[in-house]
Amino acid sequence: MRHKIAIFIVLLSIILSACGSNELSATATPLPTETPVIPPTLTSTPTTPLAILLLPAEMDPEASNLYQKTVYDLAQASGMRFQVRNTMTPEEMTEPGLQIVVAFPPDPGVAALAAAAPNVQFLAINIPGVTAAGNVSALGGNSQSDITAFLAGYTAAMITDEFHIGMIIPKDDADAQRAAAAFRNGMIYFCGLCKVIYFPAFCLVENLQTCYPQYIEIPSDEDPARYGPYADYLILQRDVDTLFVYPSVAEPDLLTYIGTTGAALIGAVSPEERPGGWVMTIQPDEIQAIQNAWPQLLAGQSGLTIQSPLGLSDIDPALLSPGKQRLVQATLTELQKGRINTANP
Structure with a gap:
């Protein structure tokens, strides 16, 4: 009997241990991890030049x-x-x-x-x-007076009957003398020997080999208010029909006076009020000079001396027709490229 009880107790223990093995084992739940948030890097916006x-x-x-x-x-x-x-x-x-x-x-x-x-x-x-x-x-500061005068002589000869052209210059001025020679060479470049049909009386009386161009010099100590008679000498006594006035003596009152005489005028400075008979102005083209210099300024190049190309402005098409203007412009281009020598064309 005791043996049976012992066997029963052993079997009961086995059954109870088997049932206990079905219980779920507790597992640890992992804690969530935080991913760090990296703030964006601030970059400066470049300033527009x-x-x-x-x-x-x-x-x-x-x-x-x-x-x-x-x-x-x-x-x-x-x-x-x-x-x-x-x-x-x-x-x-x-x-x-x-x-x-x-x-x-x-x-x-x-x-x-x-x-x-x-x-x-x-x-x-x-x-x-x-x-x-x-x-x-x-x-600025780049003298191109020889080119200006050469082109003025060329243009004046082109538009003036019998080449009756002249120039007003300051006395005892070396640059003005070079300009006067260039003015004559400009006329010759246009017309060669420039032969006239009707010789003016003064040309015959003085037995001049060449009648034109004519010149008059204004002394450095002359009162600008008295420049008018110098123009009269060329217009009345020398029968000049087209004048070029050197810049240093191109006083507004003188230009205005010449404009009342019926003579044509070519200048190197734009007048505030254009006189009568104003053909054109030959002067530095500052717009083109700025455009030419701009790439160098952008590149940081400094200390540059910029020479302005010459340009035509204040053109009266009634005195210088579009066709003649094209010829003048073409000659100016050749002059600035150095293909025409103002001292020996």
Whole structure:
């Protein structure tokens, strides 16, 4: 009996242990991990380069608009901002992105402005006393009086019957003397021997080999108010029909007076009020000069002396027809390329 009880207890133990093995074992739940968030890196936006045009407030509106359009177009094509100002101080040279300043006379203080911003390129347009140095490039001071006079003589001979042309020059001026010779060579370049059919009386009386061109010199101490009689000498006594006036004696009153005589005029400086008979002006083309200099300024080249190409302006088509104008322009192009020698064409 005891043996049976022992067997029963053993079997019961086996059964109970088997049932206990079906219980689920507890497993640890892993804790969630946090992924670190990296903030974006802040980068500075590059400043758009800036070009500033310094113009006097009193500049002729038409000229001012032309210069503004020129520099604006260049700045836009270069991906730059553009501003027009009448004045600027050295303290304002810290303008973000400032790269190029183009300045016109009167001098807005280019030397001080350039010293305050050594990395900015300046272009001074015909400003007296400002020369190319450091970060300042300068336009002007390049004499081309021989080319101007040669073209004036060429044009005057082209439009004047019997080549009755003349020139007013200052006395005892070496550059004016070279210009006078170039004026004559310009006439010869157009007409060769320039033979006339009807010889003026003075030419026969004085037994001159060449009647034209005629010249008159104005003394350096002469009162500009008395320049008129010098023009009268050429027009009345020498029968000159077209005149070229050397720039240093081209006083407005003289040009206005010549305009009342019926004679034609060619000048090297645009008059504020165009006189009667004004054929054209031969003068430096500042617009083209700025356009030519712009790539060098963008490249950071400094201290440049820029020579303006010459251009034709103030043309009266009634005196210089479009066809003749094309001939004059073609001759000017050849002169500036050095293909015509003004001293020996």
